[in-house]
Amino acid sequence: MKTSRLCAVVLTTFLACLPLAAQQIVDWISGDTLPPLAMAANPVAHKIYVADGLLFTGGTTINVINEQDDGITDVNVGNYPIAIGVNSATGSAYVLNYTDHGDRRRFEQSAFQSHSGDPRSGRGGCEYGYEQDLCWRVSRSK
């Protein structure tokens, strides 16, 4: 199983929903190596969805975490899952694929251009890819 900081994102989000006095890290869950981009909880199916990262290799999967045992199942979705919405009326999760119509290559090329003149670039030792109104952080994984 691949390991990453996915667990930190998951736990941080959940802990933010708890009363302050009750906030403590209760567990760590290993996930993918890609920086996760989006997550959502399904209160009907008791599952957590985490979208694989966007840059470098380009994610095409969603990590589905079972709340009962913290087990992870990878579910293949389209290119670049960027947002997740859960319909608690039906128990379905909806995953937006940034490039549903096949311009993955064009996005990759533009995403990796460094824009030193952009005010959002260069923070925290990271570079940013830039396309339209979106500024993507390029993580430097160790």
Add this chain to the structure above:
Amino acid sequence: MTVIHGVDNSTASIPVQGDKAVAIGVNTSTNLIYVAEQNSQSVDIINGATDTPSTSIALGSTPLAIAVDQATNEVFITTGSVLEVISGQMLMTRVSLPAYYSEIALNLT
């Protein structure tokens, strides 16, 4: 767009009109899914009961974020300098914003 069924993690594909979908909102009261797409500068509305597209609403500029108020059945979309308000499945209001806003959140209290 991909839908993952909660029970068994099975998936299905839902065709959307444009490309570069960036934001999603769900109204569980009406069972409608709102998908903001940048290339087409529109919001696709999906029927959550059938997982099929219902209609598409042109915005006139690039959407960045969505928020849904289930109590009023209103959907708020920021395109940066404009706030679009959809009531149900109809574009109702277009409000110019005093600055550029790329995120949106509702205070329901």
